Amino acid sequence: MPFSDYKTALVTGASSGIGAAVVERLCKEGLQVHALARSAARLDELASRTGCIPHAIDVSDLAGITRLAQEIDFDVLVNNAGVDRPGSILKADAEGIDLLVDVNLRAVLHLCRLVVPGMAARDRGHVINISSIAGAYNFGGNSTYHATKAAVSMLSRQLRIDVFGKRVRVTEICPGRVATDIFAHVHGNAEEMHKRFIEGFELPQAEDIASAIAFAIAAPVAVNVGHMEITPTLQVPGGLSTTRPETPRG
Numbered sequence: 573m574p575f576s577d578y579k580t581a582l583v584t585g586a587s588s589g590i591g592a593a594v595v596e597r598l599c600k601e602g603l604q605v606h607a608l609a610r611s612a613a614r615l616d617e618l619a620s621r622t623g624c625i626p627h628a629i630d631v632s633d634l635a636g637i638t639r640l641a642q643e644i645d646f647d648v649l650v651n652n653a654g655v656d657r658p659g660s661i662l663k664a665d666a667e668g669i670d671l672l673v674d675v676n677l678r679a680v681l682h683l684c685r686l687v688v689p690g691m692a693a694r695d696r697g698h699v700i701n702i703s704s705i706a707g708a709y710n711f712g713g714n715s716t717y718h719a720t721k722a723a724v725s726m727l728s729r730q731l732r733i734d735v736f737g738k739r740v741r742v743t744e745i746c747p748g749r750v751a752t753d754i755f756a757h758v759h760g761n762a763e764e765m766h767k768r769f770i771e772g773f774e775l776p777q778a779e780d781i782a783s784a785i786a787f788a789i790a791a792p793v794a795v796n797v798g799h800m801e802i803t804p805t806l807q808v809p810g811g812l813s814t815t816r817p818e819t820p821r822g
């Protein structure tokens with residue numbers, strides 16, 4: 573469906589990284605873009621640069637997102653807000669688990685519940701869910717993050733069943749490493765994290781993810797781009813670990 577068939581979009585996690593780039597791109601494509609995140613100042617700056625409409629709302633504020641979804645009929649929903657915390661389940665704390673489930677999964681489910689029925693009734697809409705290669709592969713990291721992203725991945729497939737027969741499209745974008753500030757937001761110490769995760773690597777930029785999303789939206793209405801895995805060329809998941817026991821059996 574060409575962009576001209578859609579009027580409005582909601583992008584969550586719009587104050588930085590991939591979300592901000594998606595807002596900028598969808599504004600350029602002529603949509604009225606509603607940009608949601610917690611950082612009001614950064615959203616205001618984005619609004620003055622792009623013409624988007626800022627909403628300083630925590631995505632886990634159910635009353636806030638419910639009000640927004642009732643006020644506006646969104647044609648495009650980009651579920652992008654995401655957080656991570658360092659450490660495996662061996663070191664996880666209760667607050668971290670709840671936060672990741674709230675932001676990465678619960679909010680996505682609620683926004684789909686609030687927005688997708690209207691899309692189905694209007695026979696027009698496109699849901700873009702940003703998951704992660706962490707939802708598809710196992711590697712060192714935060715198991716809660718992997719679990720929430722795997723859930724978003726399955727939700728994206730299941731949504732296709734839920735809207736079957738309607739011209740509502742669903743696209744899962746599954747990024748590997750992208751050059752954003754997410755690593756500083758996870759670990760703190762922006763300069764150190766830039767050195768560890770960004771500097772010297774050849775990485776997709778946030779704008780590259782926005783371009784992939786624009787491609788999926790601009791495809792003819794008969795075309796549903798269901799899943800796009802986008803990694804650096806020089807990044808590959810996979811591997812096999814085998815180790816001897818740390819202590820012999822007694």
Ligand SMILES: NC(=O)c1ccc[n+]([C@@H]2O[C@H](COP(=O)([O-])OP(=O)(O)OC[C@H]3O[C@@H](n4cnc5c(N)ncnc54)[C@H](OP(=O)(O)O)[C@@H]3O)[C@@H](O)[C@H]2O)c1
Nearest residue numbers: 585587588589590609610611630631654704749750752754
């Ligand atoms: N960059 C990567 O390498 C990578 C790889 C795979 C997947 N992803 C996924 O891509 C998405 C975007 O990540 P990014 O790299 O652009 O990271 P980022 O720069 O850290 O952006 C995360 C965005 O989410 C927002 N956010 C966090 N908590 C929120 C909350 N409670 N309510 C509303 N907004 C909230 C942040 O805004 P506020 O702090 O202002 O609320 C920010 O705008 C995430 O879902 C992430 O998991 C990223």
